[in-house]
Amino acid sequence: MGQNKLIDESTDFAVKVLKMCDKVKGHYSLINQFERSATSIGANIREANYAHGTADFVSKLQIALKECFETEYWIELLVKSEITEKELMEDLYCQCRTIRRILIASINTAKENQK
Numbered sequence: 001m002g003q004n005k006l007i008d009e010s011t012d013f014a015v016k017v018l019k020m021c022d023k024v025k026g027h028y029s030l031i032n033q034f035e036r037s038a039t040s041i042g043a044n045i046r047e048a049n050y051a052h053g054t055a056d057f058v059s060k061l062q063i064a065l066k067e068c069f070e071t072e073y074w075i076e077l078l079v080k081s082e083i084t085e086k087e088l089m090e091d092l093y094c095q096c097r098t099i100r101r102i103l104i105a106s107i108n109t110a111k112e113n114q115k
Contacts (some may be wrong), residue, residue, distance in 0.1 A: 006102050007049075010042030010064075013095045017071075020088060027083050034074035040067040041099060054114045061107050068100040 017038040021031050041064050048060035075093050078084045 006045055009099050010045050014039045014042050016092060037067045037070040054110055058107055058110050061103055065103045068096055071096050
């Protein structure tokens, strides 16, 4: 998949997260962490497009990948603690996993091309 698809997916995901977070009352520190990790994914993907070489490109995508894993944690915590409804979060969780898989494939491809 191309970088534009990854940028579009991560931006769409961030917008959905922000809209969902507006609906949650209370638990501000938890919601803040969730918003920060979710929006950081796309920010790092965009930064990768202006990397100074392949190593920097891979590094930025790896940071985005870490943020994906963190975001999945916050989604799981929000659901298990019953702060949000599972049905509300299923789409976000699936989209985050999709972005994670694309990131892993992109990182692996970039590393292979570097050899």
